[in-house]
Amino acid sequence: MSDAANKSAKHEQAIIVNVAIAVIYHKEQYLLGFRHAAQHQGNRYEFVGGKIDTNESAEQAVIREVAEETGIAIQDNTMVKLGRLHHDYGDKQVSLAVYKIELTAAQYKQHKPCQHGLEGQALAWVDKGDLLAGKYHLPAANKTILTWLSLPTNIAITYPLAHFSAHPDPAAAWLQYHQETLAADTWIYIRIKDTGAKNLAAQLMDIRPDILAIVPEQDERQSLTTEDSTKMPDVNASEQIVANHLTHAALMQWFDGNFDSNKDAFASDQLLSHDRPLIVSCHDIASIRAANKxxxxxxxxVLPPVIAAFLSPILATQTHPNTEPLGWESWSVLAQLADMPIIGLGGLSPAMIDQVLAHGGVSVAGIREFL
Known part of the structure; x- marks a missing residue:
């Protein structure tokens, strides 16, 4: 047997450990444990969690592990699924089911002084900013979780350029409107829907250096089309871009073009060489499965992750009046199937974040109610 075949066989025989992870927090403080040097991936900080027992759900395992390790009872707290991660350490493969749990003020006050868990492990409450900045050394499988935690609770979406078509200069009107109405330090999905006006995204980011932007994935491959494009800021070079967005149609085109029912192979393409995190759009179970793949x-x-999926529409919208909404229950079922955080979209307002959290999402997004 060749070396490659031996490696493949060993990979298939590697033990897969199913683990439930609890990202426990109160406001900007997050709870970490510290792994003993003798443990696998030792001398690292980690989120609370442990192996999922046979005939035990991931949710049941999270509640049990948190109680056994810290004494915190979370069965009555809101538990939001962030996603699932599969990581190969070589000698061991792990599948992590990750949940985010917010403690009440009383729970935080009671457990904050505890410097050690019930199993003797060191515990630390750390600032979210320090955690996301990488100041705490985590196992490799945990690093994507930090990207997930960077997601805000609200994401605004720009109006398309056509919304300003009645104005003598639609581009100028679009730019002025969004420049003046965007909240400070917000995440914004810049969706112009006009390839000839791609430079507007760069101009908006140049004028508003405080915003963090999501831009359409195809913008990475398109050149500016205006005659004076060399004078415009380059959207592709902007450090304000936190993710590229992949439409439902583009996601399914990629999936249908690379997979079939008889094999699990994929072609090397731009979606598997993209150097920015991605946010995808999903509307049904087929697109959820494609996003997971x-x-x-x-x-x-080892590419930047898919950090979230827009799942829509939850409710009826003015933008797509003829599209049947999923409704909360069906939306929640689909959200539970996703391996990444879910952003609620379609007929929502920022005030509906608690309803989204209760049904398995982490954020809300929209246009009219968010600008």
């Missing part, structure tokens, strides 16, 4: 392949190739 894309997310898993990007993790295998």
């Amino acid at each position: 894309l997310a898993n392949l990007r993790l295998q190739q």
